[in-house]
Amino acid sequence: MAELNERSQNILEAIVKDYIASAEPVGSRAISRRHHFNLSPASVRNVMADLEEMGLLCSPHTSAGRIPTEKGFQYYIDSLLQIRDLSDKEKKQLRSSYRFSGMKMEDIMQEVGRILSGLSKYAGLVMVPKFATTVFRQIEFVRLSYGRLLVIYVSETGLVQNKVISADTDIDQRQLEKISNYLNRELNGLTILQVREKLKKEMQEEISLYDQLRTKALSLSFAALQDEVEDQLFVAGTSLMLEQPEFSSPDQMRRLIQTFESKKILIDLLDRSQSAQGVQIFIGSDVDLKGCSLISANFSNRKGAIGALGVVGPMRMDYSQVVPIVDFTAQLVSRVLDREAE
Amino acid sequence: MAELNERSQNILEAIVKDYIASAEPVGSRAISRRHHFNLSPASVRNVMADLEEMGLLCSPHTSAGRIPTEKGFQYYIDSLLQIRDLSDKEKKQLRSSYRFSGMKMEDIMQEVGRILSGLSKYAGLVMVPKFATTVFRQIEFVRLSYGRLLVIYVSETGLVQNKVISADTDIDQRQLEKISNYLNRELNGLTILQVREKLKKEMQEEISLYDQLRTKALSLSFAALQDEVEDQLFVAGTSLMLEQPEFSSPDQMRRLIQTFESKKILIDLLDRSQSAQGVQIFIGSDVDLKGCSLISANFSNRKGAIGALGVVGPMRMDYSQVVPIVDFTAQLVSRVLDREAE
DNA sequence: TATTAGCACTCAGGATGGTTGAGTGCTAAT
DNA sequence: ATTAGCACTCAACCATCCTGAGTGCTAATA
Numbered sequence: 001m002a003e004l005n006e007r008s009q010n011i012l013e014a015i016v017k018d019y020i021a022s023a024e025p026v027g028s029r030a031i032s033r034r035h036h037f038n039l040s041p042a043s044v045r046n047v048m049a050d051l052e053e054m055g056l057l058c059s060p061h062t063s064a065g066r067i068p069t070e071k072g073f074q075y076y077i078d079s080l081l082q083i084r085d086l087s088d089k090e091k092k093q094l095r096s097s098y099r100f101s102g103m104k105m106e107d108i109m110q111e112v113g114r115i116l117s118g119l120s121k122y123a124g125l126v127m128v129p130k131f132a133t134t135v136f137r138q139i140e141f142v143r144l145s146y147g148r149l150l151v152i153y154v155s156e157t158g159l160v161q162n163k164v165i166s167a168d169t170d171i172d173q174r175q176l177e178k179i180s181n182y183l184n185r186e187l188n189g190l191t192i193l194q195v196r197e198k199l200k201k202e203m204q205e206e207i208s209l210y211d212q213l214r215t216k217a218l219s220l221s222f223a224a225l226q227d228e229v230e231d232q233l234f235v236a237g238t239s240l241m242l243e244q245p246e247f248s249s250p251d252q253m254r255r256l257i258q259t260f261e262s263k264k265i266l267i268d269l270l271d272r273s274q275s276a277q278g279v280q281i282f283i284g285s286d287v288d289l290k291g292c293s294l295i296s297a298n299f300s301n302r303k304g305a306i307g308a309l310g311v312v313g314p315m316r317m318d319y320s321q322v323v324p325i326v327d328f329t330a331q332l333v334s335r336v337l338d339r340e341a342e
Numbered sequence: 343m344a345e346l347n348e349r350s351q352n353i354l355e356a357i358v359k360d361y362i363a364s365a366e367p368v369g370s371r372a373i374s375r376r377h378h379f380n381l382s383p384a385s386v387r388n389v390m391a392d393l394e395e396m397g398l399l400c401s402p403h404t405s406a407g408r409i410p411t412e413k414g415f416q417y418y419i420d421s422l423l424q425i426r427d428l429s430d431k432e433k434k435q436l437r438s439s440y441r442f443s444g445m446k447m448e449d450i451m452q453e454v455g456r457i458l459s460g461l462s463k464y465a466g467l468v469m470v471p472k473f474a475t476t477v478f479r480q481i482e483f484v485r486l487s488y489g490r491l492l493v494i495y496v497s498e499t500g501l502v503q504n505k506v507i508s509a510d511t512d513i514d515q516r517q518l519e520k521i522s523n524y525l526n527r528e529l530n531g532l533t534i535l536q537v538r539e540k541l542k543k544e545m546q547e548e549i550s551l552y553d554q555l556r557t558k559a560l561s562l563s564f565a566a567l568q569d570e571v572e573d574q575l576f577v578a579g580t581s582l583m584l585e586q587p588e589f590s591s592p593d594q595m596r597r598l599i600q601t602f603e604s605k606k607i608l609i610d611l612l613d614r615s616q617s618a619q620g621v622q623i624f625i626g627s628d629v630d631l632k633g634c635s636l637i638s639a640n641f642s643n644r645k646g647a648i649g650a651l652g653v654v655g656p657m658r659m660d661y662s663q664v665v666p667i668v669d670f671t672a673q674l675v676s677r678v679l680d681r682e683a684e
Numbered sequence: 685t686a687t688t689a690g691c692a693c694t695c696a697g698g699a700t701g702g703t704t705g706a707g708t709g710c711t712a713a714t
Numbered sequence: 715a716t717t718a719g720c721a722c723t724c725a726a727c728c729a730t731c732c733t734g735a736g737t738g739c740t741a742a743t744a
Contacts, residue, residue, distance in 0.1 A: 028736075048737095
């Protein structure tokens, strides 16, 4: 993107800000009046025409003001937006909104989503990613019925997964305990991915069946861990977004709800932000989020990244407000999880 | 409700059916033409006026046809609706939609919701109720960090719950195993409610502390099981409902989404149907479901009721279609769970 | 040369009014 | 008891007009 001269930048910024505030097209007169760069509406119009030429603005129809295009927002965010830091007071306030003592992972995530949504007035998202990326801590088996077992495995970060598997023969609880003891000793500290590797390798070597218990243990844990568990996504405050004027028409509402319902689009985006550092901003049809933006950040404990959170709002979102909230929340959550981990 | 004479019944039924099909007010002419009770529009009008007087019909404005009121629907459902049985072919088809092998409880529930929604074209609900009503099967402890434990407990029906608790002292894994062994022996076969009772009683008698292990076991399990775990509700296909003409206005959409988001209203209703037998129908502002109805049924295995499922749709729903689907699905799910339980 | 005043033009949105058609209630005739 | 007939009502649709906000262009200005 070519650099803009200062005047153009100022005017673009003014337009974006006004539009964020009002959700309505902004006209040259309004700009020249409300912002005090001593310029007549006519001059402003000239600049606006240039900006439109460059694809940063557009007008819904001839006699309406201009609104920023996606590209316009992009430019604004990349070059003009300055994120203010939260004041200590705000940080304190934010910190006190979050109270997680005694909550288990899932509940914390849900609560974080709710609070994010409440603070931003948009939809809050929290994703706990695939189990595969976590570190194995413990596995337990519960016999449900003949040949049917419930497997429960716990990650280093405190995530719990359970799954029902079928064994070809019945196994009693005493034996199951031995098996889990064996596995817990053997697999401790590996990531689930490593565990899978190890199991696969050992099972190939094990064809000789010289140790019945061990063979059983391997095949059971293999069955338990083999397939992917999906990312878990918590969404809160969808209906808050429906209050926004850009979603006032039935059609737009429907589309929005569908987006949230399928979750896939959101998970993909959060997955992407998973691997990045710091706050990410995704804009509009960047990826099937027509008219919306996603502000996200990942969180982690000292054992590594464990998830991502964020806020989805209309593209016309108050970024300078929401970005620091998301950022700080991610840090807070990271710290909490760290404390929990040890 | 006073009994209606046959003609009135016929006409009411015709109106309800036409309205269900079209979602539009139905007029006297349409009735007298489409249904062949040789009556002129004028006669139909007379009857309609009576029905309106009784509060079973109303007209949105003078020159529109009539639509059934809530009371009208209620009467229709109570007295006129006849539920056809599913044909064997339909049953077979339904049965083959449901494939749950190797799925764990949560996934089954989610899948059932999705399928219910798909079949009915409305929103599908499945609720797994409070843990308290289930029978204890097994408890396991995992040490997370100093003094912090993860408790996992499994019900007879295969539900898994986990929770983080803090102990006042650190306990190592060997000791935890002993504790869980002890508890598993001691609490086997009781409902969670009974378990709570028992624990409370024993803890009172235990002040003497003559057995350290046992005391610890009691206090841990008490902490783990003391507080209520909420009902879990799975909702699928919200956006399908938005397609219905009655929710075409932004306002109605918003309200609907809010209802689904809070979940509370739905949980309350399903909770109610939990205890009842067979299919239940809840209509409209019966309970804060303005414009909607809920058709629900509970499911159970031979150890007792474990949940409820249903379909939420516009009050103008095709009951004769949806009721048997819900009914049969509940039976199917019950059977599946029975098979799983032993 | 950059800015601005002035002016003609555009167009969405609101107000107004007429027409249509579906539906009603009432009355008198059957 | 039923129904034909008729006057009446009213939402929905359409065309039309008007207004005001906003534009682009051009010529005058600093």
